[in-house]
Amino acid sequence: MPFPTEAAAIWQARIADMIVHIQQEEYGIPITREQQPDLQDIAGFYQHGSGNFWLACVEERVVGTIALLDIGNRQVALRKMFVHHEYRGKTWGVSHQLLEQAIIWARQQGMTDIYLGTTPQFKAAHRFYEKNGFVEVDQQELPASFPVMQVDKKFYRFLVEENGRVNE
Structure with a gap:
């Protein structure tokens, strides 16, 4: 589902809790919620131009996220692709569904x-x-408008029109 603007603070807290837990506990990345200003204003940061933010939820629990940030020139940056460890893989298909939704949107x-x-x-x-x-x-092949994060060391490009459906 797209990021809900009603009760945004509650959803932002749930999203940030899941993302920061994955970053810190699973991958040992020393980053805090405060170092990620996009998590403080998801709608304002992502939902403009051709950008958007999606959640995967099981009942009221956020189990996955993905975002597209409009960087101009008919290009977007994929951000905040995180899936709770219990919902990864083919059984649930959360990663697949989130990526498919983002590509369809693009x-x-x-x-x-x-x-x-x-x-x-x-x-x-x-x-x-x-x-x-x-x-x-x-990194030199990225558009000048691409927001490189401090932890980013590996970069990818997806040609929207040349690629078909997403594979799990």
Whole structure:
């Protein structure tokens, strides 16, 4: 579901709790909620232009997120792709559904490229992106408007019109 603007503070807290837990506890990335201003104003940060933010929920529990940030020139940056460890893999298909939704949205918005930056620790994520049509690129190949995060060391590009459906 797209990020709900009603009760935004409650949802933002749930989203931030899940994301920060994954970053800190699973991957040992020393980043805090406060160091991620986009988590303090999700709608204001992501939901403008061709950007958007989606949640995967089981009842009231956030189990996955994905966002597209409009960076201009018919390009978007994929951000905040996180799935709770209990909901990863083919059984639940959360990663697949989130990525599929983002790609459909990008096509509907007339986007040409989706870029993303990630950390070297996210090996399973690298395999997932590569299996789904993302191609690794050098940082120098990123558009000037791409927001490189401090932890980003590995970068990918997805050509929206050249790639078909997402694979789990």
